[in-house]
Amino acid sequence: MNMHIHPLYVAISACDIVALCLALGALSCRAWVAPAGPSYLDRPLWWLTGTGILALATSSAALLIGRTMEMSGSPFTQSLTLLPAVLQHTRFGQIWLVRPAVLLALALFWWRGSHKHTPANAIVMLVLVAVIAFTRSATGHPADMGQFTPAEWVDWIHLLAIGVWVGSLLSMVLVAFPAIFAARPGMDSTLAIAERLSRLAGRALLAILVTGVVSARHYVVTLHNLTDTAYGRVLLVKLAFVAGAIALGALNRYGILPQLRRAATAAATAAPVAPVRLLARAIRLEVLVLLGAVITAAVLLHAMPPSDMPQPAAGAHTSAAMTTHVVPAPRPVRTPTIPV
Template identity: 35%
Template sequence: SRLLPNLWAWFGGAVVLLSASSFLILISRTLELSRAPIADLMQFLPVVVEKTDFGRIWQVRILALVVLWVAWYVGRLRMDRGLSVPVSAVMLAVIAFTRSTTGHAGDHGHFALAAWVDWLHVLSSGIWVGGIFVWAFIIFPMLLKCQHLNRSVATDTFGRFSSVAATGLTVIVLTGIYQAWEGLGKADALWQSAFGQILLVKLALIVCLVYLGAYNRYTNLPTLDIWSGRKRAPHPFSRLPGFRMRNFPNMDDAGNLPLRYCARTVTIQSALGAAIFIVSAILHHAMPPTDIRNLG
């Protein structure tokens, strides 16, 4: 009964951050385009919003944000799981596309393949990492406080999220490879350019996040299955170092300990996810080597 209110409350916080970042992006891009000091910002803001491609796309973003706020308000007020959810999803997709088409991918054209690939990358990243945040800060804390926890329901729900996350990760990897090649142009740019070095940091963080996701799927999830009373053969990965299942002599006496181990892993994942978002923001404003070569 508390899950929906908590989800809508956290979603509202996310919309606040999204709104704030939208205006920060406008300020940053205005200063970049005008090359004016921040004291002259208000002089150039209307010009950028009204007379540049970025400004027109930013207006679409703001319109989508307004609709998103209305959808959130209606959903929060009525605890609605109907129309508010799909409307919010569509608006988030629109906002994601405005980000893609005004970034490096948009240099090839607002509706070019690169923009759509970047859009898929952003959406899948949001589903993967956003889902991790939801589990770390909303669902796991609630499950751990339940007096009469249905172990099977908790295990099945986490298993479904694991499958969704795996799908999102597949899309991230495929689109990320395309984006990396488009931005770098050649392999040695990965370590010889600032863009490539930032990308390496992002890749290192993603590898850590992927490992923890695999640990959840192939170690923690089978443990939860046994904890919920099911018999499940260990995954072959469980024989590898770093994937070995914890031994609980008596699951009935283990309490919520297997769930706590899983929650701890997801909390670490959420910290890595936040770091990846920060590095991605830096990467978004760095100039790819291919653009530098084209300018030269």
């Protein structure tokens, strides 16, 4: 496979996606997984949301610098002098400017949540993070055909659903399970959390699968491009991670959750028992597999999709079909050349 993708740009995209997952996940856990009233989960989820916002601020800065280096081919120091030109004269820069404004609003709502991090506060913040997610879709492959196209909306829903699924599992692993083990609530309350999480993950997964298949059809175009192009092969690797994560999710829902229900019936007021620890371990593994899918998705974002490749004359063999590229795919409406 002839891959010319710079690992730095892939790493920046992956970090930005993980930061989005952190923020979206911590907020959706507060809104839909944690108990509706005040609980021992509020503080840890509030802190995790703050961490997600900070990570988004950092990844946004890295994204701007990385994209400037990628578009201009300049080294780091020189690219810093090009930032004003990128912000003023490129579509990427203009869309990127939405991020600092939204991040500021998020920081204010986060501060407000230090007194009362209610589900309503979390939902307002979710809407703000969704705007940041849209800046990704509006500057990636889906924007090749212009703004506010169906491809862009599909990509946005894909990204939001990923944020909810991967992010809520990540929040459980990072803060919710440790808080459950420390607070030792009754089994009935732990079971209710696990059931709400399972429902949320199931709905998000459905949205991911539908939007993922629509996007894949759009970019891969023909079935044999799945094996004949670098883009298609990376997508297959991603699908292997997705299949692994779905298998683990099914194990949680149909294997471990019923054990938890039986334990709850047997001892409604007892401290968390073995099935809770088993669930925590299975979710940790699921998160690791999902991070593999996120990293391969970040590679895809910097590869040329078959839909953007020049069509070969009938019968001709093209080497372009086997390559990926460092600069984003030809984008007719988006990125004027930056003066270097």
